[in-house]
Amino acid sequence: MSIVNLLNNIDVDNSFFKQKKDTVLLMLKKAKEGGKWDAVTKMDKIAADKRVPKVDEKADxxxxxxxxxxxxxxxxxxxxxxxxxxxxxxxxxxxxxxxxxxxxxxxxxx
Incomplete structure (x- = not known):
């Protein structure tokens, strides 16, 4: 399985998966500890940013x-x-x- 355009880097050696009868669970280890991911892929991040309304500080x-x-x-x-x-x-x-x-x-x- 390949996930393209991840938002951040992962530690491949410490990542793993679990396969069940009807589910696959991916556990991806962050390459940089303590970082927060707002999304998994860059496209998810772009889509999420579009949904957030822009606030104009100078407007009424x-x-x-x-x-x-x-x-x-x-x-x-x-x-x-x-x-x-x-x-x-x-x-x-x-x-x-x-x-x-x-x-x-x-x-x-x-």
Whole structure:
């Protein structure tokens, strides 16, 4: 088995595998002790970095929060979308009429 583009180096001599009936367990020893891997391969790291929203320190905090919520909504599954819609609806209900949910879909879908 070959894993291409590992994020960091491994110690091949101290790495091993265990084979079971329906599973193979790979135990890879880090070449550098104490290091933390955010991902196994470079492609996994790139994909994970794309999911993390960028925060602009100079931007308005409320605008940044809204941008992050929109990002979570756009990339989220159905359960995440329902949760965001429900929380948004409840917070807007407390504020009173006139505060819409533009960009967050229809409340009837809750």
């Amino acid at each position: 905090p409320q605008a940044s929060l809204m941008s992050m919520m929109k990002h979570m909504y756009d990339d989220g599954d159905d359960e995440m979308k329902r949760s965001i819609k429900k929380a948004w609806h409840e917070s807007q209900s407390k504020k009173g009429p006139g505060m819409g949910m533009e960009g967050f879909g229809n409340l009837d879908d809750l």
